[in-house]
Amino acid sequence: MLRKYSNYRTFKDNLQLGILTSFSAGMVNVMSVILFFAFTSNVTGHYAILAQEISKGNWFQAAIVFVWISLFMAGSFTSNLFVINGKNRRYLAHLIPMVFEVICLLCVALYLQYYYQDTLKETEFLIAILLYSMGLQNGLTASISNFAVKTTHLTGLTTDLGITFSMLTKREFREDLETVRKAKLLISILCSYLSGGILAGLLYSIIQVKTFYIVCVVLTIVMLYDYYKLAIFKLAQRKQPYIKRDLLKRRRRERKPSLY
Amino acid sequence: MTVVRLFLSVLFALLLFSGFIILNKESPEKDLIGQWEEVSWEYEKVNHDGTLIDFQINDGQQEEIRKNLLIHKSEIWSFFSDHTLDLKTIEGTSEKVVWNLKGRGHILELEHEGKRVEDYQIQYLSHDSMIIHFNFDLQVRGIVKMTFKRKMKEEYAQKI
Numbered sequence: 001m002l003r004k005y006s007n008y009r010t011f012k013d014n015l016q017l018g019i020l021t022s023f024s025a026g027m028v029n030v031m032s033v034i035l036f037f038a039f040t041s042n043v044t045g046h047y048a049i050l051a052q053e054i055s056k057g058n059w060f061q062a063a064i065v066f067v068w069i070s071l072f073m074a075g076s077f078t079s080n081l082f083v084i085n086g087k088n089r090r091y092l093a094h095l096i097p098m099v100f101e102v103i104c105l106l107c108v109a110l111y112l113q114y115y116y117q118d119t120l121k122e123t124e125f126l127i128a129i130l131l132y133s134m135g136l137q138n139g140l141t142a143s144i145s146n147f148a149v150k151t152t153h154l155t156g157l158t159t160d161l162g163i164t165f166s167m168l169t170k171r172e173f174r175e176d177l178e179t180v181r182k183a184k185l186l187i188s189i190l191c192s193y194l195s196g197g198i199l200a201g202l203l204y205s206i207i208q209v210k211t212f213y214i215v216c217v218v219l220t221i222v223m224l225y226d227y228y229k230l231a232i233f234k235l236a237q238r239k240q241p242y243i244k245r246d247l248l249k250r251r252r253r254e255r256k257p258s259l260y
Numbered sequence: 261m262t263v264v265r266l267f268l269s270v271l272f273a274l275l276l277f278s279g280f281i282i283l284n285k286e287s288p289e290k291d292l293i294g295q296w297e298e299v300s301w302e303y304e305k306v307n308h309d310g311t312l313i314d315f316q317i318n319d320g321q322q323e324e325i326r327k328n329l330l331i332h333k334s335e336i337w338s339f340f341s342d343h344t345l346d347l348k349t350i351e352g353t354s355e356k357v358v359w360n361l362k363g364r365g366h367i368l369e370l371e372h373e374g375k376r377v378e379d380y381q382i383q384y385l386s387h388d389s390m391i392i393h394f395n396f397d398l399q400v401r402g403i404v405k406m407t408f409k410r411k412m413k414e415e416y417a418q419k420i
Contacts, residue, residue, distance in 0.1 A: 031307040037363035037379070049364070056384075060285040061364045063278035070275055118343070120289045125364075 022151035026196025040130035042153030075135020104133035111211035288365035295411035
């Protein structure tokens, strides 16, 4: 899921990454709405709010919203910085932003569980951390998948879905594997985001803020999946170096690079 | 490239400016502390036949709606810095609840005893007036717009 980059990613890689990360983004967004009355996985609404607060002359609120938006951008910036500077150790470079994200979410969960006093300053600060973590995730998934997978907000996705559906009204596109795969990927991300949100809402009524730990578990699965695959690959190479290398080379030659 | 540099410079300048505002301007929490007196109740997006022009309602209607909704019947709201809110009712009784601001300071959350929670949206807050909205979907469709005026302290009034 995380190991491969850009056009070398297969449809399956993008699908797995899209499903798991959008599921966690859906959970985080619903949790932040329940707890803080603010969206943290998307910033479109925040831009509208920023404009509204400026027009009302509420400078304090406008400043807060501006910092939130900047932190989402800073998250994407950090992710891509690791991706473009880690070409030699690709898995590690793709892993670090996700580790940062999990650390952010864990900090929020622990703070909420043990220290949260319900003050406005705390609320604003925790929203800021969540926006940064979602920026990290969105930046990572978008940059490693060549912008095919964006998992934290659905505005672009819904637009793409509308366009793809309209394309599918023509037979030539229905027979085009890329278009069909794109539709499958977008539908999967959409459903996964929604499922994450619903599950978070249900879980919150049972385990409250501990729901954030579930999000961390989902993201840890994403991280460990590739580690597990790499470990198996290394083990196989050690046992049957020539056979495995040959097999992998043949597979690589057969595989057509795909955007979706 | 010049455009990008310019954009980044503006972005950093705005970030510094935002930091300055956040550090120097008073948080809405401080603006809220004090005594507030209910001035009016208005209903937006109310169900009507199109002939009604004035959305302000009289005391009888207000009382009838208050009976059926979870909104408390209070005239004087006293916000204290320890996050307690004293709600003085029309009959003279009072109730203490816990208040918190959420979001960017635009959501007023009131927690009653027994963990019953009411959420209001602060539409306008200045030194002497406050407008809050209460969204509900119970028996009356729409938003209750509650307007408050800050009650000056008695000593201050006496001095004047």
